[in-house]
Amino acid sequence: MSLQILESGFLTTVQDEGRIGFASLGYPECGACDTERFYTANLLAGNPRNAAVLECTLLGPTLRFQSDHLVVVAGSAPVCLNGKPAPCYAPLIVHAGDILSIGALVKGLRAYLAVYGSFALSPVFGSLSTDLRCHLGGFHGRSLQKDDILPAEGGIPPFPDIQIQRAMHLKITQLHALQQTRPHAIHVISGPQEQTFTEKGMHTFVSSGYTVLSSSNRMALRLDGDAIETFHGSDILSDAIALGSIQVASDGQPMVMLSDHQTTGGYAKIGTVIPQDMPYLAQSVPGDVLHFTWIDYADALLRYRTWMQHFDCIESYMKGN
Amino acid sequence: MQIKPVGLTGALISFPSVISDDNADRIAVLADAIVKAHIPGMIELVPAFASLYVRYTPMETDFSAVSAAIEAVSGTDATDMTHNGKTVEIPVCYGGDYGPDLSFVASHSGLSQEEVIRIHSGHPYRIHMLGFLPGFPYLGGLDPRLHTPRLASPRSQIPAGSVGIGGSQTGVYPMASPGGWQLIGRTPRTLFVPGRPLPYQSGDWIRFVPITETEYAALEADA
Numbered sequence: 234m235s236l237q238i239l240e241s242g243f244l245t246t247v248q249d250e251g252r253i254g255f256a257s258l259g260y261p262e263c264g265a266c267d268t269e270r271f272y273t274a275n276l277l278a279g280n281p282r283n284a285a286v287l288e289c290t291l292l293g294p295t296l297r298f299q300s301d302h303l304v305v306v307a308g309s310a311p312v313c314l315n316g317k318p319a320p321c322y323a324p325l326i327v328h329a330g331d332i333l334s335i336g337a338l339v340k341g342l343r344a345y346l347a348v349y350g351s352f353a354l355s356p357v358f359g360s361l362s363t364d365l366r367c368h369l370g371g372f373h374g375r376s377l378q379k380d381d382i383l384p385a386e387g388g389i390p391p392f393p394d395i396q397i398q399r400a401m402h403l404k405i406t407q408l409h410a411l412q413q414t415r416p417h418a419i420h421v422i423s424g425p426q427e428q429t430f431t432e433k434g435m436h437t438f439v440s441s442g443y444t445v446l447s448s449s450n451r452m453a454l455r456l457d458g459d460a461i462e463t464f465h466g467s468d469i470l471s472d473a474i475a476l477g478s479i480q481v482a483s484d485g486q487p488m489v490m491l492s493d494h495q496t497t498g499g500y501a502k503i504g505t506v507i508p509q510d511m512p513y514l515a516q517s518v519p520g521d522v523l524h525f526t527w528i529d530y531a532d533a534l535l536r537y538r539t540w541m542q543h544f545d546c547i548e549s550y551m552k553g554n
Numbered sequence: 555m556q557i558k559p560v561g562l563t564g565a566l567i568s569f570p571s572v573i574s575d576d577n578a579d580r581i582a583v584l585a586d587a588i589v590k591a592h593i594p595g596m597i598e599l600v601p602a603f604a605s606l607y608v609r610y611t612p613m614e615t616d617f618s619a620v621s622a623a624i625e626a627v628s629g630t631d632a633t634d635m636t637h638n639g640k641t642v643e644i645p646v647c648y649g650g651d652y653g654p655d656l657s658f659v660a661s662h663s664g665l666s667q668e669e670v671i672r673i674h675s676g677h678p679y680r681i682h683m684l685g686f687l688p689g690f691p692y693l694g695g696l697d698p699r700l701h702t703p704r705l706a707s708p709r710s711q712i713p714a715g716s717v718g719i720g721g722s723q724t725g726v727y728p729m730a731s732p733g734g735w736q737l738i739g740r741t742p743r744t745l746f747v748p749g750r751p752l753p754y755q756s757g758d759w760i761r762f763v764p765i766t767e768t769e770y771a772a773l774e775a776d777a
Contacts, residue, residue, distance in 0.1 A: 254598045256609070258752055259684040357749035367688055367729065369748035425558040425566045470571055471685060471692070473600035473607030475564045497602055497685030505561030508612075530617060533562055537612055 234300040234388065236348070238381040239332065242294035246363040247352060247371035247383075248492075250283035255358050256473065256496040263362040263370065264492045266451060266515035267308075267343050268508070273408065274307035274347035276547045277324060277400045279390050284351040285361035287377070289344045293335020294377060298327045303389050303396070308344025311336040322404050324349075324397045326389060341516030350387020365451065366493060399551055407547050418526035419510045421479065422533055426469060426501035430481070434462035438503055439525050443487060447519040451493040453480075454514055456523065460485025461503065471499040477506035477514075479525075489514055507533045509540040555628060557621045560607065565620050567606040567628075573694050578680050581606050582639065582757035587627040593620060601756040602683045603692070641678050641759040644726060644741050646717050647770040648674075652740035659702045659719060659736050671764055673697045674738065678759040679724065689728035689746040691760060696724045708734035715741040717762060726760075728752075739764075742774035 238245075248271070251264025265271035265288055272282040287294070293310050303324050306312050312319045313334045319325055321344075327333060335344060354361050354372060363371025372383055390396060418439075427435065443458035467481045474480070478490045480500035489506055490498075491514070506514065507528060517523065528536075556568045567584065569577045581601050588599060588608065595615030600607040610620050648671045649656040660667045679693035686692075701722045709732065712718075716727045718735030727733060728746035739762075745753060754760060765773070 255688075256598055256600045256607075257684065257756060259686065259688040259690055261688075367748070374748075422559060422561050425560050425568070470573065470603040470605075471683065472566065472602040472605040473560075473564070475560050475607075475609070477561055495686060496600065497683060502560075505564075507562055530559055530562070534612055534616055537562055541613060 234302070234353075234385050236383045236385055237297040237299060238294055238377050238379055238383065239297055240295040240334070241376065241378050241381075242289050242335065243292040244290035245294045245377045246288050246365065247285050247354065247377075248288045248362045249285040249360055251362050251492060252358050252360040252364070252370065259496050260358065261364055261366065261493050261495060262476065263364045263451075264360070265345065265362075266492045267345070267512040269512035270307040270343070270345045272544045273322065273547065274305045274345040276544065276551055277307070277322060277396075277403070278303060278305040278347040278349045279324075279396055279551065280347055280349060280351055282544055282548065284347065285354070286348075286351075287346040289335055289338075289346065291342060292337045293344055293346070295332060295334040298331050298333070299329055299382075300385075301326070301328050301389050302385065302387055303327075303349040303393055304333065305347045305400070306335060306344060307347070308338065309340035310338045310344040322400065322408060324393065324400050326393055342518050343515055348385050348387055349390055350385065353384040353386050364493070395553070396551065399553070403547055403550060407543060407550070416510050416513060418524040419513065420507045420528040420533060421504035421525050422507060422530055423504045423527055424502070427503060429463050429465075429467060429469070429501035430503055431462045431464060434485075435503070437461050438487065439527060442522040442524055445517050445519050445521045445523065449519065451491055453491055453494060454489040454517065456487050456489070458486070461487065463501070467501040468499060469501050471497045474498045474502075475505055477508065477511055478502045479504050479506065491515065507537060509537055557624055559617045562612045563609055565608045565610070565617055565624065567608065567624060569604045571604050573603050573682060575680060575694070577604050578682055578694070578757065584628060585757075588624060591623060591627045593623040596620070600683075602685070639680075639757040639759055640754075641761055642754045643761050643763050644717075644743060644745075645765045645769070645773060646675070646739040646741050646762045647765050647767055648739035650767065652767075652770070653717070653738040655705075655718070655736035656738045659700065659738055662702050663699050665699065670700060670738065673700055674724065675762045675764050678761040681754055681756050681758050681760060683756050684752075687727070687729055687731055688748075689752045691725055691754065693723065693725050693760060696722055698722070700724070702736050704734040705736065708732055712737065713740065715743065715745065717741060740770075742770045742777060744777050
């Protein structure tokens with residue numbers, strides 16, 4: 234069972250939750266950038282939420298299925314099955330020979346294709362995530378190219394019609410609820426090097442707009458706006474970097490660390506974006522203007538756990554519980 | 555020692571902001587103690603020059619519980635502990651095609667190439683942290699005579715195993731990568747294999763052992 238890549242799209246990689254727990258060896262975590270759509274695609278397809286999917290960037294791929302499968306696309310992209318429009322956020326039954334194409338994203342930057350049963354690839358340290366910089370994981374450690382044959386597990390689950398009905402119902406309830414959680418400003422927990430920045434610098438960060446630069450990639454969202462003032466520059470002795478860490482470079486401009494970030498860095502970090510706001514950053518495109526706001530730890534934790542409950546709800550509903 | 559939250563998923567334990575063996579000892583001892591304590595919800599530890607990062611899952615625990623657990627085990631005095639870091643020998647063929655910048659490092663330092671090799675391989679280096687690339691060791695203790703500025707423009711591709719000097723640091727590239735360090739030699743030893751354990755970890759020591767081109771070829775053929 235496999236998928237043949239007819240057109241690769243702009244940047245299509247195999248990603249799961251990431252290579253978690255190996256940062257002390259210097260392994261970047263990688264993994265899907267937009268956890269919200271990544272989890273959703275998997276759960277609607279009947280997979281565990283952290284199963285490997287295809288992350289499509291800007292322009293999705295065109296694939297020919299060499300066997301029968303159930304697939305789900307999550308994201309704002311036009312999808313065609315054998316040339317006819319097909320819905321996102323809905324399980325699609327595809328047969329051997331069918332051609333699925335994911336077009337240019339209408340909104341946002343990334344869409345996810347989940348295949349029921351996921352892909353038959355060899356994990357590296359327990360993960361199928363592609364590490365583009367270190368050339369490991371995923372499909373031969375690289376993005377998919379035309380004529381690749383991507384081995385998949387799966388086939389069609391036992392009761393696809395029920396799965397489709399449940400997904401359609403979810404689309405207008407749970408998924409709608411998730412959309413409502415979109416922030417007007419990105420929530421940031423301050424630190425751990427906030428003492429590097431002047432009071433004015435801390436204020437600049439949350440009162441100015443920052444424009445997403447086209448040099449952004451899966452490692453970092455690079456931003457341009459009012460320079461953030463420091464006392465004595467932003468160099469520190471390198472320490473660990475977390476997903477969502479906001480490093481401020483020597484020129485005073487912030488960079489938010491995304492999934493492929495290095496494990497350590499030598500710029501002071503003004504704060505860390507909370508996990509539930511990361512999907513919003515993963516979908517921002519060059520030219521978007523971002524605003525940041527502080528959130529305290531307790532409030533952020535409460536909101537995080539509520540956000541994660543949405544996925545528990547989707548999971549139990551899809552399972553018929 | 556100070557513990558601060560890093561977003562919702564981390565606690566950063568900070569030590570005096572210097573690169574020192576004292577910090578390295580304290581961090582290694584504390585890391586061992588934290589691992590042994592099996593803190594609920596903890597995912598991993600990331601040691602650095604002057605800090606130890608503790609990552610946890612906020613679905614199972616929170617910062618106050620994690621920092622309290624760290625405080626509880628942090629009483630151990632590093633001076634009472636024997637640090638059990640091991641010394642890993644890395645054979646290096648210095649100069650020639652393997653170390654194209656050895657002559658520059660020598661002329662910059664006012665030493666002969668032989669003296670640069672003797673000093674560089676003369677003592678083991680502490681691994682303070684791994685980062686930048688999988689298996690890339692940040693080493694402390696480069697002799698000040700060998701401090702050399704980085705290249706004005708980085709090379710687009712440095713071969714795996716290259717041993718270099720960048721400013722006050724020395725290290726070895728575990729995989730091919732772009733890089734701006736002065737390359738003084740190369741090891742035939744394979745340091746990095748995806749998904750396999752590394753020959754060293756933070757807190758260990760690396761000793762560079764000079765070898766000839768013939769020995770390099772023999773070791774490379776064995777690998």
